[in-house]
Every structure is written in structure tokens, then in C-alpha cells.
Amino acid sequence: MKNEYAISHWPDSKEIMEKLRVLANELPMYQIRRDRMNEYLEKYDKKFAKSKALAEKAKRKIPGGVQHNLAFNYPFPIAIAKAEGAYLYDIEGNEFIDFLQAGGPTVLGSNYKPVKEKLIEIIEECGPVTGLFHEYELKLAELVSSHIPSVELFRSLASGTESCMAAIRAARSFTDKKFIIKVGGAYHGWSDQMVFAMRIPGLGSFDSHGIPEGCYTYMQEFPPNDIDALKKLLDENEAKGGTAAVIVEPLGPESGTRPVHFDFNAKVRELCTKHNTLLIFDEVVTAFRVGLSGAQGFFNVKPDLTVFGKCIAGGYPAAGGVGGRKEIMETFTAGIQGLKKRAMVGGTLSANPLSCAAGYYAIKAIEETNAHMKAGNAGDRLTRGLQEIFKRYDLPFVAFNHGSICHMETGAAMLMELSNPKIFDQVGKRRKVMEELGAALTVEGIITLAGSRIYTSMADTNDVIDKALEGFDRVFKYFEQVKEN
Ligand SMILES: Cc1ncc(COP(=O)(O)O)c(C=O)c1O
Structure with missing residues (x-):
């Protein structure tokens, strides 16, 4: 099958980074005009009254009243009852265009019927889990390997988090080295270890509550796109036992929020090879969304290990896995292995037949329908539309996309630089502005990821995108500069 990639063009990452730097650090904030925002909040209260009642009850039994990090849930979370194609429906039947896409796994659109029907058959026959080998484990491993040549062996796990954890463990076990280097902000x-330098480059262990410092002894970060800084770390580590692995999100940290220069991954590969350090691609978001052979196919760079999540279970629960070079992957071999080098992994629900079959049928369906390409076209159309809106209303906001992964930076709270003296005062304010945008968009029937990221799917036809753009237009029309900052 011909490899096609959903990324129709690679936006100039230097230009985007500069625009984002200016937006987050030099320009005043913009917010929805106060009278308009108050109208939105009143409407939110009325339109979603049943969600509000449920959210109030949830506060009594669930910490903070909500268990999902990806939506803003301001002023209160919306209770969703139904998901289908491009749309979500709340408990009162309100309809929303779904650009959250559960954080990325549903390239086919929500609740895709042909996959669901296959899974119902499997549940009827063996239920969701047995703890024993099932043929779909093999079918999924073969399918992943057929699309992604670097995956000689594949092990299913239950989440992206544990798969990243497993990958660095395998890397340390295989290389006998300790240091792991990641990109700041990824x-x-x-x-525990991966929370190091999360979200904002340079943060190191600053935001890692509940994790002892010692945990980070062998964790290091380098600034996005800074190949020289990576080179320096790798060189310095040589005298200290060496680097086990460099782990990167191939589009750039936070799914390309700070996009990589096009040749970044190839340069990292070169440095890793030189230092006998493993290269780990975290393709939790990108595999089967950017293309069937993942971001590694798009960049034509071969990692030693690849981390999977999200699409690997087609939007169904227990989505994770690691794949890669045979001799490294063999450290994951199950059962008692005597003194052989090992990377212990496990999980009661890992590799259950339901998740494996869900991944298998979803990837097959992506193959058959070219879903990633359709989702990518939708992302292009939406991003173009957002750029036009920002121009129309003379707003300094930044929209760009890599296929179906779209970024819409307005308050840009997470893009403030640590060296910016205003950061402590402004991060909260900028976040508030973004929360308000999230609430206004929700009233307009649009759900995004934290008001700044948008995933599109095959279900996002031109009509859906155009309808969404009308909603975005109604909100952005009323943005104005905040006077007192
Ligand atoms: C790049 C990346 N890696 C790892 C993860 C963690 O995956 P999970 O949420 O399945 O634990 C995520 C989740 O959003 C992700 O975006």
C-alpha cells in the first residue's frame, strides 16, 4: 500500500516559534469583551443546567469534581451522553462539534460503527479480558509491524504513560546506561520520571509535586530544536556512563505546539547513533494519525523504539504499546528469564482481546478509508479558516497545523518563557482568558482541547468545518485587547 501522509505541507517552524514568542511574551493579552462574555456565561448556565447539577454532585465524591485534564471544564464540566462521528451530545441533547477527539485516538470519528460491530462480536464471545493469549494480539502486532518497519517486535500495554515508562526501562536495561534525555516541554x-520538564521547557523538577528529587538524577532536558544543547549533553554524559536514550515527540513537544525544524529528527538520529544511544519516538499521538507509518515514515527517520497509545486501541480503553528493534524488545519477554537482561512490564488489562481487536480493526479501517488523509484535509481547511478569522479581526493569534493536529494559540499561557519577569503574574490571567474562550466556544457548540488544540477526524466533512468556523467567527469577533496589563 502506498504511504500517504496527512501533513500536506510543513509550516515554517522558525516563523511559527517567533510569532508564538511575541504573542506570549511581548503582546498584551486579548479577551472576549466583558458584556459578551457575561452573556456567554449566562447562556452556559441555562443551556447546560443538567450538567451543572451533576457537576455539583460530582464535587462531593470526585476530587475537584472532574477527572479529565484535557477540557477546561469552565465554569463547570459538560456531561456527555452520546458520541457519534463528528459530534458529541450532552445529557440534555445539546450537540457539539468534537475537536477534542478524546485527546486524539479517534481518527475515524467517534464510535465508528464498523469497528464497534466487530468488538461487540468479540465481547459476546470471550468478554473483554481473559489474561491468556488471544489471536488478536498477534494480528495487531503483525499489522503494526507491516506499516512501521522499525517495529520488528511489538508489545501491547495499557496506556501511553506506561509505554513511555517501559521504553526508557528497556533502553536502560539494554544499553546498561542510565541517562535519559528529553525535550523540555514534552x-x-x-x-514519576517523565513529569520532569513537562509542559514548559526549562521547568526541570519545578512542578513535580510528590516526586522526590532523586528520581530525576538521570533525567535531563534540552530546549526544543536545540541540537547543539543535545550534543553537549550527550558529550558530557560520556564521562558519566553514557546516555541510554533520547526520547522525542517527533512533531515537537506537546504534539508539535513548539514544532520541530524539519531536519530535527534526522539530526537527533545521527547524534544517537554516534553515541550508541537509543532513539525513542513517542508516537502516542502521531502513529496512524500522521500516516500509517507514523511520523517516522513522514520524516524518514528510524527510531530504535516507538511508543504507541491512543490510535493503537482505536479509541477504546487500554491503549498502549512499545515496538522496535528485536534485540531491545526482547528485554520485555514475559515470564521468568533467569539472569537475562530484562525490562519488567505487566498489567492485568494489557494486551486484552478487546483492545487488541479494537486497534486491529480501527487501523484496518483507517487503511481502507484513508481516514488520516481526510482528517488531515479537515485540519488544513479549519486552520486556513482560523487564520482568515484572525486576520479579519486583526488579532495577533497564531493558528497552524500538521494535518489533523491543529494549534490555535490565543492566550498562549504555556508559551510564556521562564525568563519573562511577567510570567508569575500573567500565566494565571492568560489561562483565564483561554478558559473563557473554551466556555464561549462550548456555548457555540464547539469543544476543543484546552482552548488551544484541535484534533480533526475523518467525520469532519467540509460542512462540519464550515459550520465550526461560523462558531469560531462569532466568538473571535468580540475579542479586544486587555487594557491594564
Ligand atoms: C505524546 C504523548 N505521550 C504519552 C501520552 C500519555 O498517554 P496516556 O494518556 O495514554 O497515558 C500522551 C497523552 O496525551 C501523549 O500525548
Whole structure:
């Protein structure tokens, strides 16, 4: 099958980074005009009254009243009852265009019927889990390997978080080296070590509550796109036992929020090879969304290990896995292995038949429908539309996309630089502005990821995108500069 990639063009990452730097650090904030925002909040209260009642009750039993990090949930979370194609419906039947896409796994659109029907058959036959080998484990491993040549062996796990954790463990076990280097600001799940330097480059252990410093002894970060800084770390580590692995999100940290220069991954590969250090691609978001052979196919760079999540279970639960070079992957071999080098992994629900079959049928369906390409076209159309809106209303906001992964930076709270003296005062304010945008968009029937990221799917036809753009237009029309900052 011909490899096609959903990324129709590679936006100039230097230009984007400069625009983002200016937006977050030099320009005043913009917010929705106060009278208009108050109208939105009143409407929110009325339109979603049943969600509000449920959210109030949830506060009594669930910490903070909500268990999902990806939506802003301001002023209160919306209770969703139904998901289908491009749309979500709340408990009162309100319809929303779904640009959250559960954080990325549903390239086919929500609740895709042909996959669901296959899974119902499997549940009927063996239920969701047995703890024993099932043929779909093999079918999924073969399918992943057929699309992604670097995956000689594949092991299913239950989340992206534990798969990243497993990958660095395998890297250390295989290489007998200790240091792991990541890009500052990248998200590789929430395991102890990976929380290091999360979200904002340079943060190191600053935001890692509940994790002892010692945990980070062998964790290092380098600034996005700074190949010289990576080279320096790798060189310095040589005298200290060496670097086990460099782990990167191939589009750039936070799914390309700070996009890589096009040749970044190839340069990292070169440095890793030189230092006998493993290269780990975290393709939790990108695999089967950017293309069937992942971001590594798009960049034509071969990692030693690849981390999977999200699409690997087609939007169904227990989505994770690691694949890669045979001799490294063999450290994951199950059962008692005597003194052989090992990387212990496990999980009651890992590799269950339901998740494996879900991944298998979803990837097959992506193959058959070219879903990633359709989702990518939708992302292009939406991004173009957003750029036009920002121009129309003379707003300094930045929209760019890599296929179906779209970024829409307005308050740009997470893009403030640590060296910016205003950061402590402004991060909260900028976040508030973004929360308000999230609430206004929700009233307009649009759900995004934290008001700044948008995932599109095959279900996002031109009509859906155009309808969404009308909603975005109604909100952005009323943005104005905040006077007193
Ligand atoms: C790049 C990346 N790696 C790892 C993870 C963690 O995956 P999970 O949420 O399945 O634990 C995520 C989740 O969003 C991610 O975006």
C-alpha cells in the first residue's frame, strides 16, 4: 500500500516559534469583551443546567469534581451522553462539534460503527479480558509491524504513560546506561520520571509535586530544536556512563505546539547513533494519525523504539504499546528469564482481546478509508479558516497545523518563557482568558482541547468545518485587547 501522509505541507517552524514568542511574551493579552462574555456565561448556565447539577454532585465524591485534564471544564464540566462521528451530545441533547477527539485516538470519528460491530462480536464471545493469549494480539502486532518497519517486535500495554515508562526501562536495561534525555516541554505521560520538564521547557523538577528529587538524577532536558544543547549533553554524559536514550515527540513537544525544524529528527538520529544511544519516538499521538507509518515514515527517520497509545486501541480503553528493534524488545519477554537482561512490564488489562481487536480493526479501517488523509484535509481547511478569522479581526493569534493536529494559540499561557519577569503574574490571567474562550466556544457548540488544540477526524466533512468556523467567527469577533496589563 502506498504511504500517504496527512501533513500536506510543513509550516515554517522558525516563523511559527517567533510569532508564538511575541504573542506570549511581548503582546498584551486579548479577551472576549466583558458584556459578551457575561452573556456567554449566562447562556452556559441555562443551556447546560443538567450538567451543572451533576457537576455539583460530582464535587462531593470526585476530587475537584472532574477527572479529565484535557477540557477546561469552565465554569463547570459538560456531561456527555452520546458520541457519534463528528459530534458529541450532552445529557440534555445539546450537540457539539468534537475537536477534542478524546485527546486524539479517534481518527475515524467517534464510535465508528464498523469497528464497534466487530468488538461487540468479540465481547459476546470471550468478554473483554481473559489474561491468556488471544489471536488478536498477534494480528495487531503483525499489522503494526507491516506499516512501521522499525517495529520488528511489538508489545501491547495499557496506556501511553506506561509505554513511555517501559521504553526508557528497556533502553536502560539494554544499553546498561542510565541517562535519559528529553525535550523540555514534552509530554510523555505522568510517570514519576517523565513529569520532569513537562509542559514548559526549562521547568526541570519545578512542578513535580510528590516526586522526590532523586528520581530525576538521570533525567535531563534540552530546549526544543536545540541540537547543539543535545550534543553537549550527550558529550558530557560520556564521562558519566553514557546516555541510554533520547526520547522525542517527533512533531515537537506537546504534539508539535513548539514544532520541530524539519531536519530535527534526522539530526537527533545521527547524534544517537554516534553515541550508541537509543532513539525513542513517542508516537502516542502521531502513529496512524500522521500516516500509517507514523511520523517516522513522514520524516524518514528510524527510531530504535516507538511508543504507541491512543490510535493503537482505536479509541477504546487500554491503549498502549512499545515496538522496535528485536534485540531491545526482547528485554520485555514475559515470564521468568533467569539472569537475562530484562525490562519488567505487566498489567492485568494489557494486551486484552478487546483492545487488541479494537486497534486491529480501527487501523484496518483507517487503511481502507484513508481516514488520516481526510482528517488531515479537515485540519488544513479549519486552520486556513482560523487564520482568515484572525486576520479579519486583526488579532495577533497564531493558528497552524500538521494535518489533523491543529494549534490555535490565543492566550498562549504555556508559551510564556521562564525568563519573562511577567510570567508569575500573567500565566494565571492568560489561562483565564483561554478558559473563557473554551466556555464561549462550548456555548457555540464547539469543544476543543484546552482552548488551544484541535484534533480533526475523518467525520469532519467540509460542512462540519464550515459550520465550526461560523462558531469560531462569532466568538473571535468580540475579542479586544486587555487594557491594564
Ligand atoms: C505524546 C504523548 N505521550 C504519552 C501520552 C500519555 O498517554 P496516556 O494518556 O495514554 O497515558 C500522551 C497523552 O496525551 C501523549 O500525548
